[in-house]
Amino acid sequence: MDHGMNFPGGGNDPFLWLEDIHGEPATAWVDQENRLTDQAFRGAAYEADVATALTILNAQDKIPFVGRVGDHLYNLWQDESHKRGLWRRTTLDSYRTDQPDWDVLIDLDALGAAEARPWAFGGAVLSPDRTRALVRLSPDGSDAAETREFDLGIRRFVEGGFLIPESKGQASWQDADTLLVSAAIGAANITRAGYGRTVRRWRRGDPLETAETIFSVEEQDVAAWFYVQHRPGHQYVSFTRMIDFTRTETFIERRGQARMRLDLPEEISLSIYARRLLVQPKRDWAVDGAIIPAGALAAFDLAQFIDGSRAFDIVFAPTPTRALQQWVETRHGVVLDILDQVRSRVALARPEGGTWVETPMAGLADNAAISIAPLGGEDDPDLGTDIILTTMAFDRPPTLSLWTGAGAPAVLKQAPHRFDAKGIEVRQQHATAQDGTQIPYFLVGRDLGSTTPRPTLLSGYGGFEIAVTPAYPSLAGKLWLERGHLLAVANIRGGGEFGARWHQAARRATKHVSHDDFASVARHLAETGVTTPARLAARGGSNGGLLVGNMLTRYPELFGAIWCEVPLLDMARYTRLLAGQSWIAEYGDPDDLAEWAFIRDFSPYHLVREDRSYPPTLITTNRTDDRVHPGHARKMVARLKQAGAPVRLRETVAGGHSGAVDSATIAATTALGFSFLRHTIAAERTG
Template sequence: MATQAADAAQAAQPVQPALTYPQTRKTDFIETQFGVQVADPYRWLENDVRTDAEVKSWVDAQNTVTNQFLSTLPGRQGLEKRITELYDYERFAVPEKKGGRYFYTHNTGLQNQSVLFVRDSVSGEGRVLIDPNPWSEDGATALAEWQPNEQGTKLLYAVQDGGTDWRTLHVLDVATGQQLPDEVKWVKFSDLSWAKDGSGFYYSRFPAPKTGGTYQSLNENHQIYFHKLGTAQSVDKLVFETPKRLDLNNTGSVSDDGRWLVVSSSSGTDSRFEVSLVDLKRSGAKPRVLIPGFDNNWSFVGNRGSTFYFVTDKGAPRQKIVTIDVAKAKAAPQEIVPQDAAKLEGANLVGGKLIASYLKDAKTEVRIYGPNGGAAESVVKLPGIGTAAGFDGDDDDPETFFAFTSFNQPTTIYRFDVRSGEETTWAAPKVAFNPDDYSVEQRFYASKDGTRVPMFIVRRKDVTGPAPTLLYGYGGFDVSLTPSFSATRLAWLEKGGVYVLANIRGGGEYGKEWHDAGRLTHKQNVFDDFIAAGEYLKTQGITSPHGLAIQGGSNGGLLIGAVVNQRPDLFDAANAAVGVMDMLRFDRFTAGRYWVDDYGYPNKEADFKTLLAYSPYHNIKAGVHYPPVLVTTADTDDRVVPGHSFKYISALQAADPSGEPHLIRIETRAGHGSGKPTTKIIEEASDVLAFLARYTGLELGN
């Protein structure tokens, strides 16, 4: 679409009815921090919507206004219909092989929750083990993590209700499909690891929260327990704890030979671990610290006897593979696969080989090494530019599976023989569009300080001129954004829109140095990179002059809030999803205390000054013309509590009451994102994309 056509389309959009926002009570509350007076007039909105009647009334009033507005958006209903059609395709997950059985999830297309199946052979007919769809009327109770035991006879699984991070564990008999009486509560941020003999499992939990604090109380005192099958949770054995460091998260994984529980302890979201071993063959054995300190990443790969394999960034910011002989009291790590120009994402011991997954400019490359490392023996042939994940298995079994996806390719599952290098399609979806109609291009642009930043540009091949564009980013916590398929995103592309993914600093695309360059005192680089991406798209004629929408979730929601404040003139519409918006109080709720690795400590003066400078809530100014903003959050989000979004949108509405729409969409019985039913995903995506289309000139039709 040419620039003039895009501008004309935007001008031709019907005028929306005038908005009258609900009245939000504003207080005179001010705190003095390090000599700075900080106003927090909407602090009362931090209260839990389930227990505070005033907050509940505010939520209802905001949703009423938002829903009325969204229902008038041109093309909204047709968009939902098309997204539903695009979403209606079979989806398989990578199977887990245990005891000769194959466990995997499958969704026929529009099921609210995927169903867990098992096959008795690799090409056999699957039978249903767990169908979570009848668990609740609204489809918001989900099957979360699950793990079969080594024998493939029992299945440990977690139930997630309403999107919360809390889990309740149950056990299923695979042969009969009957649920056993075992039940374990208050599990959160936990690995699920079976004892090799199948007698029970190891899990991590927090103490039960105090009354009224289930969704807001700080998570402290993370402990690892062993649950023996057939017993009550009250008699579970405490295996590992850190009573002198209640801030630590502790997760445990049983070693390949079943001898050790490998415990990883960390104080935050940064990949810096202390690793301990618990000897499972010696009753009452005290934990032994294998790798002290919290300076580097140490990701356990597996073991061959006393030789333990780890992926680490110690002396290697893009990571390497090392071995440690745990039979020695103080064995030094031995490098077997050195750091590469590409970033090492992870490794697996399968079929007598090491399978290592790398990122080369945010695209997956998979290499096969011998068990002693050295030079790569081969490279796995992937279907194209995209993301591959999986490759789990056993050291004595060459069979493994992986998933591959790209922006124009839904996830396909492949079976891979490690020894022969043969790969075959195990499950491939049939879709209601032609992938060849779309192009996937990678470009590099210069940020404010000259840093070279990659971006992916996706569009229909016949869209050659400036067109309404959706720019997405995250930029934090060492998270790498890689190519993936989205049925909702495809609806935007079908209408002639452009989708752009910017791999900005703060992520993990290029290793530790890339992450460090976008956190703590360097956080402004993240915003500069994203702003530079928007400027590039406009100067290069990718997007139309008034057709740039931006979107991000969680830490990406913070990104959207910050850049809208800093460059309200550049962006034409924004969606900030489940964002961290109050940078001075994020560490007071649930998992927020972990984020100090990326953000810093609000109670330390130097960090406070950095945080205050970009905090979305605190940098909204009256008299500024802000672009249209749709904030999305959920009432059961106990990762980033919804009070962040509540306070932010209240400040924005008060600062610009007669300007562009500044609305909040608050989902009920939903959380930070995981476990959300298909119906809610489609409804929310339809609202968001219709909103962004309205203010970028993307014509949706009827």
């Protein structure tokens, strides 16, 4: 019995009323469900886990991660005394010391108390002369934010300065008295996905509503974005028409020249640091009789490209196991962050004798995840010299290192262990998918050779070409691995672990492939004796929430519990809820009946049946999430309860989509999840 939920659009949806985010009937229902969840999972063990998690999250010896602009390194610091954080800065020389001298710019907790609003820091953009900043302040961590002009010298917001009301979008400086703004304010400036549709040039003293529109996109597009580069000798403004999450059109306006569209494929990543145009196509690109393979990185001379030349060099060539994740152009060459069998490799690529040669960066960890980012250099006409690297692994906490162009990177900061990693092993295993493809996954824990099945938590994502790489599980390590249980992390199709083709194998009509891959990993864990279905849980959030929602409804026999976080679940209405319109390229359009025919097959809300048994399920969401609507979680819980399934809901009211607005929220949500696992797959067995 389907209760009439066979059709897109929600016309026959009996739980449509739960989409009213702040409506009294809906919130009263949520409050009651929250009480039931608390009664089920909160207790002495839960409270102890919250305290343990808070100790880790608020530790004074954690790494203060930084970004450099001009002479300063900027950081947002949160701890027990500064729950929303301190926005502060220091110098590189001071940062190298054990106790850097921090200059506090904004105390977010004090600001929130003074204005009676729980502000969260949403980032800042500094003016070209570094005297002012555009500071984004988000209410409770939502994507929409208010933007205010801040004076860095006197550490105050500028009275009568630039002020952009709460909205999704971006703003940046064209000069000291002129901003470029893409803000979802006013019907003419909002796409259906809820982002800015126009870019406006706003001059100081003028009302924002009178600002000149200088670029616009279609209402059905995702957004109009832009980037302002102030690098001496290489100044330009680029404009991006974001058609969907995979397709873009890019326009460039160099100083003294007319704006022009770059003749590029729609599915690409690109960068322009100075003289080179670096392009990574997502599909094979035919250029003047040659082919730039999907996932390769090609270098063009920007000026010559604009003049019509299509001469290029291949900086990086992918292989079936090697994929380029990111790159940074420096004075020394292009630094490449490569995944090889889901392990990070960092190399410096430089032109030598008419070809580009990769030189591995020395002194880096093996079997780890390494991310790279430029550290300053935006004012240097010849490009910057410094790269900051963040390295971590399942059994090793993060290390922050600085590379200046020669030799091995120098360690700047290293976090201490947050759990006892003695005896922890990491193995990369492979499951065979339904079509024979080998799907890698990591297995983490002690005594992996044991023949005794143990509670295992399997997580994954499988979407938007996002690679899931080894990460240090500080909380899961303490609350799960230390207790002798296991973690498994699946690298399923739909992600970016092996480049664009890995992603394209699980999009739209083939989206179900990522879910089938995950089920193959679950089977492999049971077949190899690592665990049993009764002792295996699936965990995923956002697109990963859709993933584990499909485990619940399509493969319930493979799992003993489902932990589903901030999920998409109603794929008939996802395009009508908040930012959902922007994800059609990934999932398809449910209002197109031909596409709804395949979407329905991976829409968990529509797959619940009353004649089927389901494992215990915990679904979490956030009332302030303005990206994935909390109605997905609410309605799924109601539907499962109607079908007699064992399900609990936890809806918080702060934190936005990430739920990371403060340590207390993270600790409480995480501890609840592990309490749920203790009551299900990790419950003590007797008899």
